[in-house]
Amino acid sequence: METINTDLCVIGGGSGGLALAAGAVQMGARVVLLEGGRMGGDCLNYGCVPSKALLAAAHAAHAFSVGTPFGVGEARARVDFPAVKDHVTDVIAQIAPHDSIERFEGLGVRVIPEYGRFIAPREVQAGESVIRARRFVVATGSSPLVPPIPGLDAVPHFTNETIFDLRKRPEHLIIIGGGPIGMEMAQAHLRLGCRVSLIEGMKALGRDDPELSAILLDRLRGEGLELHEDALAESVHADADGITVTIKGGAQVTGSHLLVAAGRKPNIERLDLDRAGIRHTRSGIEVGDDLRSSNRRVYAIGDVTGREQFTHVAGYHAGVVIRSILLGLPAKARGGHIPWVTYTDPELAQVGLTEAQAKQAHGTARVSVVRFAFADNDRARAERATSGLVKVMVVRGRPVGATIVGRQAGELIGVWSMAIANGLKMRALADTILPYPTLGEVNKRAAGAYFSPKLFDNPMLKRVVGAVQKVLP
Numbered sequence: 346m347e348t349i350n351t352d353l354c355v356i357g358g359g360s361g362g363l364a365l366a367a368g369a370v371q372m373g374a375r376v377v378l379l380e381g382g383r384m385g386g387d388c389l390n391y392g393c394v395p396s397k398a399l400l401a402a403a404h405a406a407h408a409f410s411v412g413t414p415f416g417v418g419e420a421r422a423r424v425d426f427p428a429v430k431d432h433v434t435d436v437i438a439q440i441a442p443h444d445s446i447e448r449f450e451g452l453g454v455r456v457i458p459e460y461g462r463f464i465a466p467r468e469v470q471a472g473e474s475v476i477r478a479r480r481f482v483v484a485t486g487s488s489p490l491v492p493p494i495p496g497l498d499a500v501p502h503f504t505n506e507t508i509f510d511l512r513k514r515p516e517h518l519i520i521i522g523g524g525p526i527g528m529e530m531a532q533a534h535l536r537l538g539c540r541v542s543l544i545e546g547m548k549a550l551g552r553d554d555p556e557l558s559a560i561l562l563d564r565l566r567g568e569g570l571e572l573h574e575d576a577l578a579e580s581v582h583a584d585a586d587g588i589t590v591t592i593k594g595g596a597q598v599t600g601s602h603l604l605v606a607a608g609r610k611p612n613i614e615r616l617d618l619d620r621a622g623i624r625h626t627r628s629g630i631e632v633g634d635d636l637r638s639s640n641r642r643v644y645a646i647g648d649v650t651g652r653e654q655f656t657h658v659a660g661y662h663a664g665v666v667i668r669s670i671l672l673g674l675p676a677k678a679r680g681g682h683i684p685w686v687t688y689t690d691p692e693l694a695q696v697g698l699t700e701a702q703a704k705q706a707h708g709t710a711r712v713s714v715v716r717f718a719f720a721d722n723d724r725a726r727a728e729r730a731t732s733g734l735v736k737v738m739v740v741r742g743r744p745v746g747a748t749i750v751g752r753q754a755g756e757l758i759g760v761w762s763m764a765i766a767n768g769l770k771m772r773a774l775a776d777t778i779l780p781y782p783t784l785g786e787v788n789k790r791a792a793g794a795y796f797s798p799k800l801f802d803n804p805m806l807k808r809v810v811g812a813v814q815k816v817l818p
Contacts, residue, residue, distance in 0.1 A: 347474045349455065351375045353670060354469055354478035356461040356616070359386020361647035361659025362484030363444055368667050370453045377478065378449060379471045381460030381615075385444035386486050387506075387648075388656040389437060395509040396529055398436040400688055402429045403536035407690070414729045424538050426514035433509055463621035467642050480642055480670045483616065483623075483630060484659065487609040487648035494521075496581040500588055502603040505530075515539050515602035519590055521578050522606035523549030525687040528565070530604060532689045535568050542598045543570060544590060546577040550687065554699045557734055557750040561693050564732065573598065611649045626651070634677040636666050644670070652678075655685055681745075682766035686755035691733055694758035697746030697765050703738035706745075713739040717791040719751045724782035728752070735791040737761065742770045742795075753784055760788045771795045 353369050355362045358380030370376040383390045406422040413419055442448060446456045459472035469476045489504035491497065503511065505526055518534050520527045523545030531541045543549070549572060550558040566572060576592040581603070583589070589599040611629035618624075624631045624639040629651030636644045644666045647659030661678065668676040684696035697703075703712045719725040719733030733751020737744050747761035764774060774792035779785050 349377055349474055349476045351377045351455070351476060351478045352480070353377070354379065354461070354476045354481045355484060356469065356481065357386065357484035357486060357612075357647075357649075358382075358384045358444070358456075359484060359486045359647065359659065360388045360656045361486075361663050362386070362482070363449070364660045365482055365484065365646065365663035365667060366449060366454050367452055368663065369671060372667070372671055374671055375455075376453070377455045377457065377476050379457050379459060379461035379469070379476070381458065381471075384446060384449075385441060387488075389440060389444055391506045391509065393656050394437055394440060395433045396505070396526070396533075397688060398433040399429070399509065399533045400529060400690075402432055403533040404690060406538075407536040424514070426537065427512045429537060430509065430512050460615050462615055462617040463623070464617070466621045466640055478642075480644065482666055482670070483638075483643065483645040483649055484647050484663075485612040485616065485649050486659075487611050487629075487654055489605065490608040490610040491605050492521075492578075492607050494578050494581055497605070500581050500583045500603065502581075502588075502605050504605050508604055511602070515600075517542070517587070517600035518602050518604060519544065519588060519598055519600040520604045520606055521590065522608065523547075523572075523574065524552070524606065524608070525550070525685075527604075527606035528561070528687055528689055530606060531570055532565055532568065535565075535570060540600070541570055542573065542600060544573045544576050544578055544592060544598060546593075547575065549574055550693065553687070553693055553695055554701075554736065554748040556700070557736060557748045558693060560732060560734065560750045561687070561689055561691060564691060565689070571598075609648065609654055611651060613649060634679075635669060635675070636662055636678055637669075653680060653683055653685070655683070658683055682762050684758045684762045686758065688755060691730075691751045692749075692754035694749045694754040695747070696758050696762045697744070698738055699746060699748060700736065700738055703740070703746050707740050711740055712745075713795060715739060715791055715794040717787050717794055719784075719787060721790070722782070722784060722787050724784050724786070725752065727782065730784075733787075735787045737771075737791050737795070739771060739795055742772070743768060744771060749787075751784075751787070757784060757788055760785070 352374040354377045355366045356379050366376050366378045409420045409422040449456050457471045461469045461471040464470045517540040520543045531543050535541050578590050580591045587599050587601050588603045589597050591597050622640045629649050630645040632638050632645050632650050646662035648654045665676045665678045668674045687693040715737050717735045720731040725731050730752040736748045738746040744764050749757050771792045
C-alpha cells in the first residue's frame with residue numbers, strides 16, 4: 346500500500362473537480378485527483394455535451410420542415426439514427442482530450458484512476474494508495490434518480506447515462522419527468538422522428554416562471570408532444586404490446602421505450618463519509634456558504650452539495666474553494682446570480698428570482714415587472730423567431746431576476762446574470778449601445794421599458810418640456 350502526502354486531494358474528475366485540480370496545480374499546489382469512472386464526469390459523457398449534440402442534430406432535421414415562411418420548399422428529413430449517435434460520440438471524443446488523464450498529468454496532477462473513500466478524518470484510500478492531504482475536496486457529482494415506482498425495476502428503461510447509447514430509433518418514447526432533461530430529450534426525439542409521451546407528476550418545468558414556460562410547452566405540444574401533467578406514475582409493466590405506465594387515476598400510456606428523467610441524487614455512497622466525520626443527508630454533503638463540511642479539512646463542490654445542479658455551478662464552486670484553500674482568503678458561494686437554461690427550441694433561461702419569488706421576497710408593491718416581446722425585435726422578425734419574451738423583476742432600479750424564453754435565451758441571459766452579480770442598475774443596460782439588428786436588443790429594450798412610464802406617462806415632465814420649448818430660441 347502506497348502512502349501519498351499532498352496539499353490537495355480532489356475526489357471526482359467531473360467539471361468541478363477538473364477545474365479545481367487544474368487551477369490548484371498551476372498555482373503551485375501538490376494535487377492528487379481520484380476518478381474511478383470516466384474523466385469529464387456526467388457533463389462530458391452523459392449530460393451537457395451529448396444532449397446538446399443530439400439537440401443540434403434534431404434542429405438540423407427540423408429545419409427541413411420550416412422553410413415555407415422564407416420561400417423555401419419544405420421537405421422531409423431522412424434521419425439516420427445510428428449516424429446521429431455517431432455524431433454525438435464524435436463530439437464527446439473531440440472534447441475528451443481536454444479532460445483526459447494525459448492532459449492533467451502533463452499539468453503536474455497525480456491522477457489515480459480509482460474511486461476514493463475516507464478511512465480517517467484526513468485519509469482517503471483509492472485502490473492501493475492512501476492519500477493524506479492538507480485539504481480534501483469532494484466533487485463526485487450526482488447520478489440519475491430512479492424513483493421506486495412499482496414494477497420499474499423489472500422493466501428495461503433508460504436514464505441520461507444510457508439513452509445516448511441507444512442506436513435504434515424508438516417508435517414511441519415515454520419519458521417520466523418534466524424537468525429540463527425530460528424536455529430536451531422530448532423535443533430531440535420528436536424532431537428525429539419519434540412519437541413522444543411525457544409524464545410529469547406535478548407541473549412541467551415547475552421551477553421556471555409559468556408565464557414563460559407556457560410558451561415553450563405550447564411549442565412542444567405543437568410539435569406533437571403528448572404531455573401529461575399532474576400525472577403521478579403509479580406503476581410500470583412490460584408485455585408484448587410494449588411498456589405501459591399507469592398514472593394516477595388509472596389512465597395508461599403505452600410505448601416502445603422508457604426514459605426516466607425524474608431528478609438527480611448525490612454520489613456519496615462510495616465515500617464512507619461517516620469515517621471522516623462529514624455530515625450528510627440524502628440531499629448531499631452539508632456545507633456552509635464557504636463550501637466547507639463538518640470536517641474542517643474537507644470541502645465539497647458541485648452537485649454533491651445538493652445545491653444548484655449545473656456544470657457552471659461546479660466550476661464556480663471550484664473558484665470559491667481555490668481562494669480559501671490556496672490563498673487563505675475568505676470566500677463564500679452565492680446563488681442569486683447563477684443562471685440556468687433549458688436548451689429546447691425556444692430556449693428557456695432564468696437567473697435570480699422569478700416574478701413570484703421576487704414579490705414574496707420584496708413585497709408586491711416594491712417589485713416592478715417589465716416585459717419585452719421578441720415579436721417587437723427586428724432581428725427576430727427577420728428570422729421568423731418571434732415567439733419569445735423577456736421578463737425582468739426590478740427592485741429600486743436594480744434587476745433581481747430575469748426570465749427569457751426565445752431563440753438564444755441561453756446567450757441572452759448572461760447580461761442579466763452580470764447585472765445581478767455586480768449590482769448594476771437598469772440604467773446601465775438601457776444606456777448600452779448594441780449593434781442593429783441583433784437579438785441582444787431585446788434586453789436593452791426590456792431595460793428601456795422600465796423607464797418608459799417615467800418618461801412618457803409623466804405629466805410633470807411634459808409640462809417642463811413644454812415650458813422649455815417656449816423659451817428656446
